[in-house]
């Protein structure tokens with residue numbers, strides 16, 4: 247691995263930053279409650295004059311004391327500032343209120359992760375998603391998805407789709423450069439990519455491999471678009487490495503998928519993917535590698551999401567470093583023919599071919 251990070255803060259700065267970590271979960275909740283209870287919105291609506299605590303409490307129909315402690319916490323969170331006894335929204339506060347990326351991440355953190363993260367320590371030592379137990383008894387979150395409480399499912403899918411929805415329109419011209427007719431979408435989820443392919447190209451046929459719960463949602467969406475004759479779903483537990491993928495395909499597509507598996511399982515999946523290709527076929531990997539991010543906030547987010555994989559998803563996977571994936575592609579008997587960086591918000595596309 248290359249060098250990452252540094253240690254050149256002053257001791258005072260370092261100690262101050264340590265306190266931010268010490269109180270982060272409480273301050274996260276304060277910010278979320280300020281968004282949910284309309285305090286951030288009140289300050290945005292009244293941005294010209296600002297608002298006193300009393301005015302904010304009245305506007306939001308909240309008790310005075312609760313409003314007071316939230317607004318004061320907001321000063322330290324740098325989401326509000328005070329001038330002449332009036333509170334104003336900062337730019338960070340505005341992003342908490344209005345920015346889709348921020349809100350998708352906040353809801354994912356709260357609805358999917360917050361309670362379960364009490365057991366991060368156990369998840370690390372036991373190599374199991376111990377946090378998932380707050381919702382029920384499953385080995386992985388993928389088996390659980392269709393049975394999770396409505397708000398948890400909603401935040402999970404919005405989080406997953408937010409990133410891939412932005413990436414798909416950018417990759418479709420690349421995917422269809424070689425005029426593929428048969429595509430295998432491994433971990434195709436609710437069918438979004440398959441439907442996008444059919445809209446983009448009239449000749450495309452797509453097979454989706456995923457768990458039965460997700461394929462039920464996919465079937466509904468496919469019917470809505472009238473693509474039943476061009477998209478088929480195959481229910482399968484892809485962790486069973488004794489089961490080969492169906493063959494043969496011009497493209498095997500794996501988007502935001504391999505990060506759901508341990509390195510050992512990725513090797514099996516890539517090998518089965520390679521074996522499902524026809525003579526000139528290629529295997530496409532669309533992933534968010536933490537070392538390939540332009541913005542520090544993206545790397546920060548991906549490192550946090552790796553913890554979700556350990557604590558909630560399956561105990562054994564993560565958002566990978568691109569070097570980890572390159573080694574696995576090699577081991578699976580392929581080479582990376584082309585790499586496209588900076589797709590969507592944070593994705594990289596590897597186009598892999600079998601070694602001759």
Ligand SMILES: C[S@@+](CC[C@H](N)C(=O)[O-])C[C@H]1O[C@@H](n2cnc3c(N)ncnc32)[C@H](O)[C@@H]1O
Nearest residue numbers: 388410433435456457460482483484485501502
């Ligand atoms: C993070 S989602 C990615 C969805 C989609 N490809 C995208 O780009 O948005 C991973 C998908 O892999 C599926 N998956 C995870 N583990 C699986 C397993 N053992 N067998 C079948 N599918 C699995 C999940 O159900 C889910 O639909």
